[in-house]
Each structure stands twice: as structure tokens, then as C-alpha cells.
Amino acid sequence: MNMIPDAVREFKPADYKSAVKPVWCPGCGDHSVLVSFQRAFAELGLPPEQIAIISGIGCSSRIPAYVNAYGFHGVHGRSLALASGLKVARPDLTVVVASGDGDGFSIGGNHFLHACRRNIDLTYIVMDNRIYGMTKGQPSPTTEPDWDTAIAPGGTGLSPFHPLVIALASGANFIARGFTGDVGGCAKLIIEAIRTPGFSFLQLLSPCVTFRPDQQKQWKSTVRTAVVPETDDPGRAARRLMTDDGFNVGVLYRGHREPYRPHPIADLDPARLEAEFEV
């Protein structure tokens, strides 16, 4: 056990490496997310025991076990709810939520809206590969309409969901996008997201080399650092997010909303409540 006081504890990325070996395919973008987590935590100097990584189900959601921190790998789509309960009960912890585009935007879509609206001090990282990786290649809410799959031959014909626009409209306080081809860039965004109070939403474009073999190369040649600097004006942010092609990376919006922090008022002995019932 580490008995050195936090003030003099220094952390290296390797301190956040767990003994569990990832199940991900070689080349999967999620490996890079793991590395950027470790770099970000080291740079923030967070003691591993003060971090909790909460996830749902999917390839991306396997990440907590690979980090030396507390973690909860829960059920499909409910990570934000679990993390919200944890953060409200334990405001002292740094709570990071990890999810996929299916986990976060489809089955967990309602929790996404309400987590943005509540603005609890959480960092929500969605590893978006525009596919259901774990269940072997079905379309997700961010999949292109013409992407051919066994369950939707010829494509879904549906226009994709705009998670960043929805986050903004629902009240998220920090909105950013990164690409796992740039680990250092992702680490920086994670640091910013954690440092910004309130609900921070970070979409990481994380290619699925197995079910979207074209993604890695295509995205690498398409992503660009957003030319417009970050804004705190929701109106401007809305315009830029609505017109964005999904490949501008960087911090796109940072607001000033107060985080939601319900807290106890007093710590009375429950016996004091008896008066309510006495006749």
C-alpha cells in the first residue's frame, strides 16, 4: 500500500496500467484511448484510488478493467446513471464514464439527454466507431445511411444522429471531439474535460478495424483541428456543430453552467425525525 501523501506522490502513465490484458483486436482505436487515459491521469496527478471509470457494454466499455483505478463495468446503456449516483454520493472522486456509440446513443440515449441536462461533474467519453463492434457489425445511431450490414442490407437509409448537437441542446457544459490517431491530442482533451466542472462530453473517433476496415485510413486523412477556437456562446456553438462534418477535432464548446451537486443539509440522528410521527 502506498503511504506517501498525495502531495508528493508522482504518477507515471504506467501507474494506471492494470494486470488485465485487453481483448480488443490489434489496431482497434480503443487501445489508443487506453493509452490517452493513462497519460491524462498521470498528467493530472490523480491517485489511482481517487478515479472511478464507469462503463456499459460493448468493446469500448471493456476499458475500466484495463486501468488501474476503481471501475464498474455495468449493463448495456446505463453507465451514465450509475456514474451519476456514484458522483453524487462521492463528490470527492474523479468519475469518468466510458461508452460506445451504441451503448451511449442508442440503448442509453435517454440517460445521455438527462446527464447533459443535470450537468453533474462527470467526464463522458464515447468511443465512436459508427458500428456495433461487440455484436459484430450492426449499424449504430451514428452509422452512415448507406453502410451495408447483414441486419440492414443496403444500409439503414437513416440519417445519423448528431451527438454533439444533442449534447449542446441538452445542456452539456463542455463538448469536444478527438481522433484516436492522435493519442497526445486525445490525452489533452481528456485532461480538459476532467478539469472543466460539470458534464463534459468528449467524442473520440475510435476506428473499428474489424467491422469498419476503411475507417482508420479514411479518418486519418479527413480529421482536422477545428479552425475556429472554442466558444462559450451556445448560439455560435450550435451553428458550428450543426454545420460541422463530424471531423473537426478540439474543444468546440465550453460553458459556465454550475454543476448539479445535491448534498446533505445536516447530519442529524434519525431519532430526531420521530417528532414527525408523535401524536
Add this chain to the structure above:
Amino acid sequence: MTQPRFAPSLSIVLTGSGGAGVMTAGQTLLDAATSCGLYGLMTRSTGPQIRGGEAAAMIRLSSRPVQCPGDRFDILLALDFDNVQRFAAELPLDAGSLIIADSGAGDLPDFLKASQAATAWLPMAKLAKSVKGGRVSMVALGALARLIGLPESSIVEAVAASIGRKKPEAVASSEQAVLLGAANAPEAKAPQLSLSGAAPGARWSITGNEATGFGAIRGGVKFVGGYPITPATEILEWMAHTLPQCGGVLMQAEDELASINMVIGASFGGAPALTATAGPGLSLMIESLGLAVASETPVVVVDVMRSGPSTGIATKSEQSDLNIAVYGLHGDAPHVVTAPLSISDCLLTAQWSVHLAETLQTPVIMLSDQSIGQARAVIDKPPNLSFGTQRLTMGANAENYARYALTESGVSPMAIPGAPGGQYTADGLTHNQKGTPSSQAQDHIGQLDKRQGKLDRFDFSAHWADIEGEGELAIITWGSSAEPLREAVEAARTEGIGVKLIALRLIAPAQPELLAAALAGAKRVVIVEQSHSGQFWRYLRAHYDLPADIVPIARPGPLPIRPGEALEYIRKAARS
């Protein structure tokens, strides 16, 4: 048929349309009787309208504790007859009953005529008009008090206490209306309230839902997440203002999928956590309850049952969520299911449920129901129990910590985030002792054995059931059906029928040895429950060795099982 000898009590129902003030008047009557040293029970019934609409306040008063409705109403006090026929099935009246009604209310509705109850008419509305700010319900209460022998002063004081001394005019006009009603009470032979034997004492006036909330707080709950649903909302509303005073927080979730996960998250963080819901919400929580089982996260889910399936009758009781509570989870998912045996018992059962969840690191589903959750009883002040609840957590110097270590008790120390050296990932995936995901047979079986074993090895004997009486005839029941049976068993005893009543507070895990011991000497067993398909009976048959001679009695809601009905079951079983 001889009249059953139940504890003497007086049952009164106040009916009227929306805005007539029936519920407030009912509460006032209960308060007034309480101040005279009586015990009482008040249940409410309303029409389908969201707001307003007809309402019935049903009150039972006695010099002894009463926690379930009686067999019949001695008095029906009708402020008007609007839609009163909707309550016909809920209002057993007979030739011995008295109907007090407003002279301007029109003809007696058919079901009331058919009851052959005596009628007394009083121009309540007219009298109320003669007092500035006078309310019909206060005139009615005045007349009622005079007729049954309740001091009018007790009504006046109860009104004053509820209105508050800050509104002297309102208090004065209420007093005037009460006294006017009393002075004009109709000539009628009314059943009398027996005040002899009534003795003031340390009493509480509490609903089952409040008692559940308070039991949870006593048990140490620090986090509640919930989504509104009838008839459980009052637990959340009561805790919303009390829990933050006692070091906790309550959050309204976006749905029950969220509320169960919020409580799992809070509990993972070390805060004893609870959610309250009804059948539809429990259905949504089921997947995540399996997660709590697999990840060994303590949580309490209170299901205040209502008539199902689907939306069913949201405002009426039934004991029909037993199957989903016991069997709803997929996979082999041992957990605990408890049930309070009365309004006051919600206090103990909720506190015990928190204790079991925390001690066993498992979800506990507590099956309360509408009939006890939303009813108010005046009870003797309950003792302040302590179970010494403490979660087994990782010690300070844990070397090579393994969250799901196989231990003798099956319970393993839980590391709470913040504790250095305890870092692990709680997981719904099958895992090894460290918590690492595994698809190995030995890990799967090892952890299944661990989770089953911790329940098998736990001693539930202190509170698993309430057992009373002796006899070759035994009754097994559970939850809210216990209270009418208690009264029936007592009445049967005065008829010379010896009956042993076994009321289960612990539904799962089953306790075959404890029940076998309790059933020693029983030749015939009657199983009583409020479900259509006999869920409890089938559950007992599956998990217990029962004598061959079994009489299953299952009937659905929404009408309550009354003591007389329960006594009939006993008489019949004793005869044949």
C-alpha cells in the same frame, strides 16, 4: 351464523365529491379519536379522476391497535351522493349500519337502499351556509361526534391543530360549524364509540410508506434514487425532505432504469442506497438487479405492489409481484426478498432489508403493497432497534486484494473507492476472485457457489417470520395478508378453534428448516394470499416440505382481505 368476536371497533366511512373535504375530515376524525386515547386506521379511496372526483376516507377506531380494515362499516357519512356507487364494493354496510346523509343530497342510491342500513338526514350544507366560512365537512363531523359519543372538543382541537393557530378566523368558523352540527345531530340510534379502555400513551401516526422511509433511514440509507409511481411515490417524497437532514441525498431519476443504476453506483461508492417503485418500475429494474447480484453490490428496492399486470389498478393493492421479485432475474441470481407484515412493520422490515443488503452485499427486494403503504395507522411508539449494520470493507493493509475472494461466509471485503490498494472493477461479466472477466468453468461455478453460499449460510431466524397461536391447523401467509389473519386467529380462538399463524417476513431465500420446525404438529395447512394464480402457494410447494393436507386460498385484489373473510377460511378448514 354467529357474529364473530373481533376486537370491538367502530368503522366509519366519509364520502363526498371532490372539494368536499372528505380526506381532511377523515384525518381530523382520526386525530380527534387519537387524542382521546384510541388507536385507528385510515385508508383512502378515490375515483379515477386525477384531481377532484369522489373520495372515501375509511376509518376504523378501537381501544386496541388495529391495522387492517374491519368487516363492515358501522357508519357511512355522505356529504353528497355524487358517484358514491363507485365505492359500492368497498363499502360493506348492513342492517346494523347507519347512513348519515345531507337532506339535500337526493334519493338514497340503490346499493345503499339494498344494504338495509338505517338512515338519518341532516341539512349539513344548509347549516354550513349559516356560518361565515363554515364547511359542510365540519358540520358533518360535529354531528357524527355527538352521535357516536366522541367529545366535540376533540374535533375542535384537532381542526385547530391542523389549521394552525395563525388563522384564528378559520379556527373559529370551524369550531362554530362543528358545534352547530353537534347541536343539530339527527335523532338516530348510532353505534357508540367505546372509549372505555382507551388510554393515552406514546403513540405514532404513520403511513406504511413513511414507516418504510424511516426504517430505511434508521438502517443507514444515505442515497435514494427514484422515479415517481403510484403507490410508492410517498416514500420518495417523504425521504426527499428527511434524508438530507440525516446526511443523505435523494435524486429523481429519468426512469427506473436510471434509478436502479444510480443506487448501484452510490452503493459502489460506499453509500447504503435504496429505490422505491411499483410493479412496472420493478420490471424495468430487473436486468440491473442481476448486475447488483453479480457485482455483489448492496441495494434495496422497495416494491409497493398494486394490482397488475401492466398498469393494472394503480391505486389498489395486490400481492401479485411475488413471482417477478423471486424469479424475475435471468441466470442463477440468488438475492433476498422481504415483506412487511403490517403498516407499522414497514419500519422494521425496511431497516432489516437495509441490514441484509449491506451485510450480504446483495440486492434486497422488499414487497410492500398499496394497502399498507398508503394507509395511516395510529400505533404504539415502536422501539428503536439497531441491527449494528456494517458493510464488510477492505482493511487498511490489504495485500494482493481480491474483491471476490472465496471466503468461509461467502461475503468478501468490499473496497470502497478512495481506499488505496483496493482498485478493482466491479463487473456483471463472470469474473474470477480478483474481479477479472473470465469464461472459465471453475470461476463461473466458484462465484455462483459463493453468491448462493452467502445466503445459505446466513442466519435469518431472528425476523424471518412472525408466529403466533397454537393448533393442529396452521395458516401460512405473507406480507399484508397477515394482519386480517391475526384478527381472525384471535377470534377463532374465542370460538375454541386453535390455529397457528405463520406470517413470512422473509420470502427468499426459503427457510425450509425454520418452517418445518414452525409446522411441527400441524396436520392441515391453509395458505392465504392476495393473488389470482396462487403465486405464494406455488412458491411454498416448490421450496418447502409441507404436510399433505393443504388448503390454498388465493384471491386477487383490489378488495382487501377482511378479518371476517379470513375467519371464514379458518372455520371452514377447521370444520371439514
